[in-house]
Amino acid sequence: MFRRINDWLHLWLGLASGLIVFILGITGCIYCFQKEITSLTQPYQFVKTEDKPYITPSALKKIAEQQQFGDKAGKPGSVINGIQYPGRGKAAIASYRDKKTGFMMIYMNPYSGEILKVKELEKDFFRIILAGHFNLWLPRQVGQQIICWATGIFVILLISGLIMWWPKNLRKANVDKSFKVKWKASFKRVNYDLHNVLGFYVLIGALIIAITGLYFGWKWVPKSIYRIASGGKTMPERRGQVFSDTTNIPPQTALYSSEDRVWANLNQEYKGRGSLSITFPQKQSDAITTTYNPGEGTFYKSHTRYFDQYTTKEIKGKTLFSKKYEESSGADKLVRMNYDIHIGAIGGFAGKCIAFLISLIAGSFPVTGFIIWWGKRKKGKVRAKPKRAAKLMVVERLEEANVIM
Structure with a gap:
């Protein structure tokens, strides 16, 4: 009875969520190598390294605003939100959000201020792939919930699939059926093995990718992970807002750029290594936000800091990323690594290859599973026909007997 219920759940839950799981698997394995592919296809991300200092954030901001807004530069709705310096040999990026086109990125030469590319992020191929993976190309409030439930x-399908896979006994024939794909068999058998055997091999990896994916949609998932990992503590907010002290405004504020001063100090502290971004205050109460990432291709070591926009005094943040990775607790580190675990980047290029294969196989499960179900459905109909024919023959013979009598 337990197996029957388990098999029934596996079938109908699989049919209900199959299409969405297929989309998630395919978009996920495409996005795995986003960084490597864009490095080859988007040369404007890179510049020739020169033996001179970068242009300051305020100067790059002014150049970008003139480029994008002309006479409206600096007015409400026509300002650059932030400048990112991704590292040596890479273009600086000025960014802002447009009401019509969405998030905009302006790639600039950090040595000369030359505009290399103006990019409408919503039209970027990988952004479109990410929108499908994250929201199913639907409004976020709707699409994200569909993705999470799927x-x-x-x-549940992975767990019920493991129960179905488990050999009834450990005879060699059953063991071979559970661990080996019989490539020389019929198409139906190979398809069954691809669903059954590969499902076992990717089970742990697929569970990790699925659970780390739920992190982004259901808030209770990361909070539960953190509570278990920390021994019952409450997880700090993932994002936070810090305010400047608006009562302490120096009279010489207009004579210098606070952002440039903060950037220069941090650049010296980090010795010009890694990626450093500056987010400009948009309101009088906003603080200057900076994010430093020493890693290449991962995000878990990112360190976000806040500074008063008037005094440039550092303001302590209270989010997960408000302290150095090395100073974080074990639970903090685990949650911070979530995104990099999800895409496999935590294991470098090899980790991405593993995540790619797991996503591809996971995306194939709805296809191979549907073929198995459809084959059994047709087989059931074929078996039903002879039984019906036999019943008709019995009826005909009885009728003949009555006529004779």
């Missing part, structure tokens, strides 16, 4: 169902 992912939650996928977790």
